[in-house]
Amino acid sequence: MPHALPAHRPRTPRLRHLSLATLALSLALSAILLTALPHPAGAATVPARGSAYMGIGVLAHDGQDGSPAGTAATQTEGVDVSAYQGNAAWSTLWSSGVRWAYTKATEGTYYTNPYFAQQYNGSYGVGMIRGAYHFATPDTTTGATQANYFVDHGGGWSKDGRTLPGVLDIEWNPYGASCYGKSTAAMVSWIADFLSTYKSRTGRNAVIYTATSWWTSCTGNSSAFASADPLWIARYASDPGTLPAGWGFYTMWQYTSSGPTVGDHDKFNGALDRVVALANG
Known part of the structure; x- marks a missing residue:
């Protein structure tokens, strides 16, 4: 005798539709949550050439942490600015107490700051001691070529008591390989090429802006320039930390990098008369 059919068949198609709807809702919620989460550091896009500013590589590599601790030594507040x-x-x-400023003039041999005149002359106009800096890209052209480009586009010097020597900003590469694809020996040679050319054009030794982390990795912690070129150290912490080889003290310290919206702040290692002394050479 055949088995009797069940009174009610299970409604499989309806259950399947319900499961698919639940899955779709779950995926949609997941997508919203993932969009809201911050992107991991490694997912950041490479910035456009020319957009680098003093500390862009340092901030990305070393991060920002803390604020300067109080010190008994007299220091003079400064800022550095770029097109941002x-x-x-x-x-x-x-009015806030800033007495000296550096403005980005050039990068590589392909970029000049469109706001350079307002920034360089404007700081001078309110009474500040001012200077210009060059963002180095050792992977694009020689040190001598970039030094000449810098001097020709705002990086010169005059002994007026208000103009600081130019700065070679050399730090972690925001555009690619950390050390710009150069060996430590080749990097030291590139820096020497830039500095010697700058001095031959202006009569001044350029200031070197860098981070100890980059200098150690990319120059092998060279001490070749410490006797002649003032050090501007970048370290976003309560103190400047260990300095690169050869330098017993820093001349300037960039202690915070606020990035694109506000100028970065710096300490000059001495009273205002020492800033004037550096300007006069």
Whole structure:
């Protein structure tokens, strides 16, 4: 005798539709949550050539942590700016106690800061002692070529008591290989080429801006320039930390990198008369 059919068949198709709807809702919620989460550091896109500013590589590699500790030594507040700041509010900065400033003039041999005149002349106009810096790209052209480009586009010097020597900003590469594809020996040679050319053009030794972490990795912690070129150390912490080989002290310290929206702040290792002394050579 055949078995009787069950009174009600299971509604499999309806259950399947319910499961698919639940799955779709779950995926949609997951996508929303993932979009809201911050991107991991390694997922950041490479910036456009020319957009680098003083500390961009240091901030990405070493991070930012802490603020400067109090010190008994007299130090003089300064700022460094680039095109990101646009037309800087120099009167406001002066009122806040800033007495010296550096402006990005050039990068490689392919970029000049469109706000250079306002920033360089504007800081001078309110009474600051000012200077210019060059963001180095050792993977694009020689040190001598970049030094000449820098001097020809705002990086010169005059003994007026208000103009600081130019700065070679050499740090972690924001565009690619950390050491710009160079061996430590080749990097030291590139830096020497830039510095000797700059001195021959201006009569001044350029300031070297760098981070100890980069200098150690990419120059082998060379001490070749410490006797002649002032050090501007980048370290975003409560103190400047260990300095690169050969330098017993820093001349300037970039203690915070606020990035694109506000100028980075710095300490000059001495009173205002020492800033003037560096300007006069």
